[in-house]
Amino acid sequence: MLFAIKGNICCSEDIEHIRCVENAYLVCEDGVCAGVFRALPERYAALPVTDFGDKLIVPGMTDLHLHAPQFAFRGLGMDMELMDWLKTYAFPEEAKYRELAYADRAYTQFADAMRRSATTRAAIFATLHVPATELLMEKMEDSGLISYVGKVNMDRNGPEYLCETSAQASLEATERWICETQSKFRRTRPILTPRFIPSCTDELMRGLRRLVEKYHLPVQSHLSENYSEIEFVQSLCRDSKFYGDAYDRYGLFGGDHPCIMAHCVHSGEAEIKLMKKNGVFAAHSPLSNANLSSGAAPVGKLFREFVNVGLASDIAAGETENLFRSIAAAIRASKLRWRLVDQKIYPLTVDQAFYIATVGGGKFFGKVGLFEPGYEFDAIVIDDSTITHPQELGLHERLERALYIADERHLCAKYVAGSRLF
């Protein structure tokens, strides 16, 4: 696995700036970047080179939060808020995944879309069903992406048809699933996935904490998305000072384990401080947060205060797996929040949103999201030649335009940890 690709290479230089290098080489050694070179150094002279000509070579993107079983109803039923939306759309659809034949059909479509997308890494919610979750893991493995997939835990407040019968049953199923999958795949790993506090009893959360300790697994869940949800959590966890504190009391809010919390729309100062202290990743889901009328997350604040922030499509509350759409949506949401709510939190720039989509979320997977030596070789190649223009455009302009307009049609190659997917 020693090769180079050639083209116009665009990558974050720091959190504020994208650096574009025209007609350069990006070298891959054993799945890892060896550097960007204007001319190939002598030691690489014999390397096979794939020349992408005038196309843009960009780090792969990380989707830090999405629900695979909801892909089936993307773009549907968003005229309601979170709690009603869950009951009306998400739960009935997720219940179907008890049938493997249905899961097979649905997850095949999902994994195919992920393969064709700009996403190279993802943290994915499945459903509470172990067989369907394992099937999803197989399909994600075959897709070529590197991902975490979580069997969902929920043992309270769900509909009868989508609720585990006890904390004990949920924990046993989870542990069985972990043992079956933790070493089974090369690219696909289990992640503990309590749906959110309203769905999980204290006993279940305490049991999940034991699994974190026993198996050294990361955790993903939802945080401070919607006012009704936050109130509900407060009523369930009367001792907690805020939503994140409730997770933290269960030992499921980072610190000694990697942790992703989706949304953080209404996170206050104390919650943000704790996220930073514990290294919790905020999965910013701007399409979802607008679609479900949740609000606009203070992403500029999280970002500038050096909380870990990645971008998320949040399929299906976000209608598309195309993270370019989420980049533009993140910028727009931050602008509206700035205009309508708080002029102290400046809107995201294009370069910042790009950083979040690549480096920000990539960090959850290690050294991912940059082309610096030592970073895993995740890259997408954008052919923007069909996005017409009558004038000369610089590389940064071409990239900016692609981030606003492009989709999977414009991707002509994708590499994950050095392997070419297409």
Added chain:
Amino acid sequence: MLFAIKGNICCSEDIEHIRCVENAYLVCEDGVCAGVFRALPERYAALPVTDFGDKLIVPGMTDLHLHAPQFAFRGLGMDMELMDWLKTYAFPEEAKYRELAYADRAYTQFADAMRRSATTRAAIFATLHVPATELLMEKMEDSGLISYVGKVNMDRNGPEYLCETSAQASLEATERWICETQSKFRRTRPILTPRFIPSCTDELMRGLRRLVEKYHLPVQSHLSENYSEIEFVQSLCRDSKFYGDAYDRYGLFGGDHPCIMAHCVHSGEAEIKLMKKNGVFAAHSPLSNANLSSGAAPVGKLFREFVNVGLASDIAAGETENLFRSIAAAIRASKLRWRLVDQKIYPLTVDQAFYIATVGGGKFFGKVGLFEPGYEFDAIVIDDSTITHPQELGLHERLERALYIADERHLCAKYVAGSRLF
């Protein structure tokens, strides 16, 4: 021009509901709808029928505000607000259209995108240059869309390289252009286009009023988009009670002529009342209003108080000509405004946003945007078969999903006033 098309026909039933009729016929007589039929009536038994099978047949959409010369830099340079954005991006680009060769290249790309889009009708800003504006009109005529195109008027506060030398010169050029184009085309008509009050002296505005009277032309301009702009207008028109009142004092705010005002983000009660009284059309541009940090227009209020509202891409402050994107953006912006600003103005539903995109803007062009008898035969055919799903979906669900996700790839036919474009 007597024929029928067959498929799943979806169209607004009233302002709150889309009606979908499975496997039905839509009959066209001389460019006008003759009705939707579950079975072809005997009198139409001999009609040629194009069978679109399981595809969705939907009214064409109206883009009530966009800038053709800005298409060149769509998706670029949106990290600033309106007035700086105009100076930095819009004005320098528009100045290039003094050269016909450049205009030819750029407008060919623009007209081609419009032809392939879901848009069947459009109200378009050109630049202040008469030759380039006439060229744009020729290209729009060839595109098959029905459109209004406006030579822009601007005789103050512009950069030296993009400012007419006097009101007199601007008016003479405009009158010459009107005479040359008003009867030249079948589908393309001139519309008076003072850029906005900051760009037009009193003398110019009074002269444009005389042209409205002399040639019975409609008017398009910008209204209450951005705080700095609004302040600027107030400083220029000290007697006016509000921005729209300033236009009204010039006689350029509807009443005796059709009038489109783009944005209306910060329109207050009095302005909304006057728009309603004068039948002014608000061109709602949600992508633009978020991209330029202008805000979120009170579109739900305008809509429910029966002000004329159409949807607008506002190329290039909006990054795409795809009005499906603007439909989703309009719904999202109304949700964020509801959540963040004013819980009395309910968010738009999908069915309402669809109405605005079809009937709302279509009304500016007469009987356009419905399939009822007497309405012009504007239709697009959506092939959503590549938007995979594992479950059964109803027609309304399929349409809803397409509105959130589809683009020109999914259009397999388009008719404008009975003529098939592709």
